Amino acid sequence: MNENTDVVVVGGGYAGVMAANRLTQRGDVTVTLVNPRPDFVHRIRLHQLVGGTDTAVVGYREVLAEGVRLVVDSVTRIDSAGRAVELAGGGTVGYDYLVYAVGSGSADPSVPGAAEFAYPIGTFEEAGRLRPVLDAASATAAVTVVGAGPTGIETAAELSGAGRAVTLVCGGELGPYLHPRGRRSVARRLARLGVTVLDGPGTKVTAVTRDAVRLADGRTLSSEVTIWTVGFGVPDLAVRSGLSTDALGRLLTDETLTSVDDVRIIAAGDSAAPSGLPLRMSCQAAMPMGARAADTVLARIAGERPETLNQSFAAQCISLGRADGIFQFANRADVAVWFNIDGRLGAKLKETVCTGVVKHLADEAGKPGAYRLHRLSGGATRQRLLQAAQAGQAEAPVAVAAP
Incomplete structure (x- = not known):
């Protein structure tokens, strides 16, 4: 008779749910998912929560396998020596293997006044706090969105589509990931929506006050509501638990x-830094990594050698309100190429991705092991980067302790 194996998955986002579902394909594995919220947060819809067009949550019963035990709590520490996680609500949960999938959130802003007067939206709770602030603001209130990555662009477009007067402050280039052709398309469509876009080096924010945003070029923008979408951070659970991390805190x-x-x-998603070369923070990376993490655990249980990461990318999609968007194609190494699909079809493709993500998780819950996208070849680029990094380490001078 096979001995039962206990696996704890910390974090119930895209990576964690995928890993938990996939682990249930073995009957002798008990899977416990620990997550601070009772519902699955569909993070790529948080800008819609801010704009009032979606709740950005899905019931776990829709995406989580029946065999997964859900514990609604936060992990305060991982006791790796004792193979247990300590819970904020008290008590511990033991494990034979642990999948670390705590995700990411907003980065702590270093700009003076940003922490006090700007509203981040990197998490469900943050987006929820912003929603009543916008409801209380007058229809003509000046809204400033700081940051021109996908979150900033989508939030600015969503609010402008709802009739808000929005200024998007890029702090540099609009949509840095995008191919120049795609960037021009986004700029045109934001202008059509009525979003004022401020880009270039002089648009870096130097200070935020209760009713204004100051820029590096000396301009001061009136801003009744300032939304902060610059950068992402990760929870410090690994650091607090004495585990090795990169500079950002990823395991x-x-x-x-x-x-x-x-x-x-084993780690997956935004909170993982494989070989010190983390992937782009996205559900496009998180779900395949969740599947890969589960496969690693299952291989170790079976006494087999785990396969290595082989991540393939395809695109970045950005919604521009409910009726417009862009699907920016990329090569397998996650570099944008000249081809994109925009307009209404771009919006439909974005919506297909949003609904498809939930479907992938639900399908894996119903038929564990069915997901296969993590097996698509990512090409040779990552291997070249790994070899370059290893060569650089070998050439670096070795530190010698003083006598």
Whole structure:
């Protein structure tokens, strides 16, 4: 008779749910998912929560396999020596293997006044706090969105589509990921929506006050509501638990997503830094990584050698309100190419992605092991980067302790 294996998954986002569902394909594995919220947060719809066009949540019953035990709580510390996680609500949960999938949130802003007067929207709770602030503001209130990545662009477009007077402050280039052709398309469509776009080096924000935003070029913009979408941070759980991380706090792993400190800990999603070369923070990376993390655990249980990360990218899609959008194609190494689909078809493709993400998770819940996208070849680019990084480490001078 096979001995039962207990696996704890910390974090119930895209990576964590995918990993938890996939692990249930073995009957001798008990899977526990620990998450601070009772519902799944559909994070790529948070800009719609801010704009009032979606709740950005899905019931776990729709995406989580029946065999997964859900514990609604927060993990305060991982006791790797004792193979247990400590919960904020008290008590511990033991494990044989742990999948670390705590995701990401808003970065702590270093700009003076931003923490006090700007509203981040990197998490469900943050977006929820902003919603009543916008409801209370007058229809003509000046709204400033700081940051011109996908979140900033989507939020600015969503609010402008709702009739708000929105200024998008890029702090540099609009949509840095986009191909120049795609960037021009986004700029035109934002202008059509009525969004004022301020880009260029002089648009870096230097200070935020209760009713204004100051820029590096000396301009001061009136702003009744300032929304902060610059950068992402990760929870400090790995750091607090004494595990090795990169400078941002992502758990350092090898290419099988196994912690460099502990073979029993496997990471996936935004909070993982495989070989110190993390992937772009996105659900496009998180779900395949969740599947890969589960496969690593299952391989170790079976006494087999885990396969290595082989991530393939395809695109970045951005909604521009409810009736417009852009689907920016990319090569497998996640570099944008000249081809994109925009307009109404771009919006439909974006919506297809949003609904498709939930479907992928639900399908894996119903038929564990069915997901296959993590097996698509990512090409040779990552291998070249790894080789370059290893060569650089070998050439670096070795530090010698003073006598």
